[in-house]
Amino acid sequence: MATRRFDPDRRERIIDAALDVIAAEGVAGASHRKIAAHAGVPLGSMSYHFSGMDELLAEAFTRFGTSISDRFDERLGRAVGIDAARQAVVDLIHEDLLDSQRELVLTHELYTLAARKPEFRAITRDWMARSRRALGLHFDPVTCRMLDALIEGLSIHAALDAEPGNTEPHSDSEPSDSEPHSRARTAEAVARITTPALDSTTPDTTRKAAHE
Amino acid sequence: MATRRFDPDRRERIIDAALDVIAAEGVAGASHRKIAAHAGVPLGSMSYHFSGMDELLAEAFTRFGTSISDRFDERLGRAVGIDAARQAVVDLIHEDLLDSQRELVLTHELYTLAARKPEFRAITRDWMARSRRALGLHFDPVTCRMLDALIEGLSIHAALDAEPGNTEPHSDSEPSDSEPHSRARTAEAVARITTPALDSTTPDTTRKAAHE
DNA sequence: CAGTCATGTGTACGATCGTACACATAGGAC
DNA sequence: GTCCTATGTGTACGATCGTACACATGACTG
Numbered sequence: 001m002a003t004r005r006f007d008p009d010r011r012e013r014i015i016d017a018a019l020d021v022i023a024a025e026g027v028a029g030a031s032h033r034k035i036a037a038h039a040g041v042p043l044g045s046m047s048y049h050f051s052g053m054d055e056l057l058a059e060a061f062t063r064f065g066t067s068i069s070d071r072f073d074e075r076l077g078r079a080v081g082i083d084a085a086r087q088a089v090v091d092l093i094h095e096d097l098l099d100s101q102r103e104l105v106l107t108h109e110l111y112t113l114a115a116r117k118p119e120f121r122a123i124t125r126d127w128m129a130r131s132r133r134a135l136g137l138h139f140d141p142v143t144c145r146m147l148d149a150l151i152e153g154l155s156i157h158a159a160l161d162a163e164p165g166n167t168e169p170h171s172d173s174e175p176s177d178s179e180p181h182s183r184a185r186t187a188e189a190v191a192r193i194t195t196p197a198l199d200s201t202t203p204d205t206t207r208k209a210a211h212e
Numbered sequence: 213m214a215t216r217r218f219d220p221d222r223r224e225r226i227i228d229a230a231l232d233v234i235a236a237e238g239v240a241g242a243s244h245r246k247i248a249a250h251a252g253v254p255l256g257s258m259s260y261h262f263s264g265m266d267e268l269l270a271e272a273f274t275r276f277g278t279s280i281s282d283r284f285d286e287r288l289g290r291a292v293g294i295d296a297a298r299q300a301v302v303d304l305i306h307e308d309l310l311d312s313q314r315e316l317v318l319t320h321e322l323y324t325l326a327a328r329k330p331e332f333r334a335i336t337r338d339w340m341a342r343s344r345r346a347l348g349l350h351f352d353p354v355t356c357r358m359l360d361a362l363i364e365g366l367s368i369h370a371a372l373d374a375e376p377g378n379t380e381p382h383s384d385s386e387p388s389d390s391e392p393h394s395r396a397r398t399a400e401a402v403a404r405i406t407t408p409a410l411d412s413t414t415p416d417t418t419r420k421a422a423h424e
Numbered sequence: 425c426a427g428t429c430a431t432g433t434g435t436a437c438g439a440t441c442g443t444a445c446a447c448a449t450a451g452g453a454c
Numbered sequence: 455g456t457c458c459t460a461t462g463t464g465t466a467c468g469a470t471c472g473t474a475c476a477c478a479t480g481a482c483t484g
Contacts, residue, residue, distance in 0.1 A: 010462095026328060028240035031441060044463045047443060101327075108324040114372050115313075115320045116238060124372040145369070146362075146401040153365030157357070160326050160336040189358040191409035197400060198407070222432095243471060256433045259473060 011049050014039045018060045023102045027057065027109050058119060061110045065127040068103065069134075071096055076134040085138035086194060089151065090187050094179075097155040104159050143194055150193050154186060223261050226251045230272045235314045239269065239321050270331060273322045277339040280315065281346075283308055288346040297350035298406060301363065302399050306391075309367040316371050355406055362405050366398060 017039030021030045032046040032053070050056040072092065079088040097103070113120040128148065135144040229251030233242045244258040244265070262268040284304065291300040309315070325332040340360065347356040 026240075026324065028238075032443090033441075042463055043442095044465090048462060052442080105324075105327045108320065108327045111368065111372060112238065112317075112320040112324045115317045121372060121374060125374070128369060128373050142397060142400070145397065146366075146404065149365030149369045149401070150358075150362050150405070151365065152368055153361030153363065154358075156323065156364055156368075157340060157361045160323060160333060161340050162333060162337070185354060185357065188354070188409060189361070189405065192358065192405050192407060193362070193401065195404060195407075195409050197403035244473090245471075254433050255472095256435090260432060264472080 010039075010041060010045065014041060014045070014049060015056070015060050015063060018056055019064060019106065022060070022109055023105050026105075027113065054117075054119070057113065058123070061106075061113070061120065061123050064106055064110065065123055068096075068107075069127055069130040072131055073134045076137055079138065082138055082194075085135075086187070086190050089135075089147065089190050090183060093151060093154055093158075093186055094183055097151075098158055104155075139194060146193050147190070150189060154189060158182075222251075222253060222257065226253060226257070226261060227268070227272050227275060230268055231276060231318065234272070234321055235317050238317075239325065266329075266331070269325065270335070273318075273325070273332065273335050276318055276322065277335055280308075280319075281339055281342040284343055285346045288349055291350065294350055294406075297347075298399070298402050301347075301359065301402050302395060305363060305366055305370075305398055306395055309363075351406060358405050359402070362401060366401065370394075 014035065018030065018035045021035050021038050025034070030053075033043060035056075036043045036046050046056075050059075075088045075092050075096070076085065079085040110120065110124065114124040131148050131151075132141075132144045135147055139147060226247065230242065230247050233247050233250050237246070242265075245255060247268075248255045248258050258268075262271075287300045287304050287308070288297065291297040322332065322336065326336040343360050343363075344353075344356045347359055351359060
């Protein structure tokens, strides 16, 4: 049936190239031609493998979301006990999320698409559902949502609060920002969000029941 | 000195039109021509008033950030006492941030630019600094950072977790999502993040000293 | 009133874009 | 070997883009 001539993973390479080009120049700056050139395939291949830019973007960002989720799962899967889980979250933020310009850019490009087009919102929704499922190994569902949102916010603010000059967050008159301080503040935030408020209106269990 | 012929706020109208076009079609889909058409000015006006797209984008998003910050300031400025402040934050999220598709889209477009280009990061940095200053009327600096990040994360996740079909968040097997429940969860999250963890390593005051 | 200059506009050019479609070519059937 | 077809490619077209630049024109000067 399949009589692929050669290079059966052309499609995959095109998707990889698309992510590279988008990371470098944005969805705005990405064109069939640039992606084709970067992947080393002829222009005609683009329309042959993908019906249009939206299909390519959808596949590319689906792959991107999956690969991030995999790391998320892995870190949280390894943790045993609630303290290790909290530490895993801190590590995630500081080691995985904050260290890669590429991932920062791609994440925002995806969010921008998702904000406007429902078909991309399906991708972000699945990604978030996976994140919460991973957190659900250690925390109750309500806490998972809050914690997931906190992770998002801390990552974004750390990245977008950086000095225009370069990558790392800036210090104003405000709390100083050497790496250890920054980590400690993240740890404190994670501790707070995973600890029920005293006058809580919700039942109150933060940690998951022992089984499962 | 100034001998403006007529229509002295051409520039302003162009900036407004730019935001409209970007909200509708994204930075990717915005062109000098479309913006000019929407503003009702000739194409030549674009290059006359702005050196290029980046200058226009920078001015447009600066205005956008300022207008959001104004509302932020206003709500927090009106609150007296820490409980009112917490309530103001909840209201902010549910009434200002979640209700406008336009603002959601523009915010992400800005973040995407900021993720890639330092000159736009100056805009996000100022915006965040203003937010923290407003929160600083009621909370200590460390809490301000955490709370600001939480607000960001909750807003984003609420918007991007929506059913592909439409605007509002979806429910899975997870916590249900009618408006009052959603608000209560937000309130709980705000309460948690503004309450120091028991085993805190940081000194521990959450509320600001009485004076000022 | 005439002259002059800052202010603003219309048009045309070269670059780049996505897509369609006629064509090439490898691999299996016989 | 010879066909035949699924698979893949090169090219050319029309649309759209940003920008440059020659020109128009209102408003002040004298």
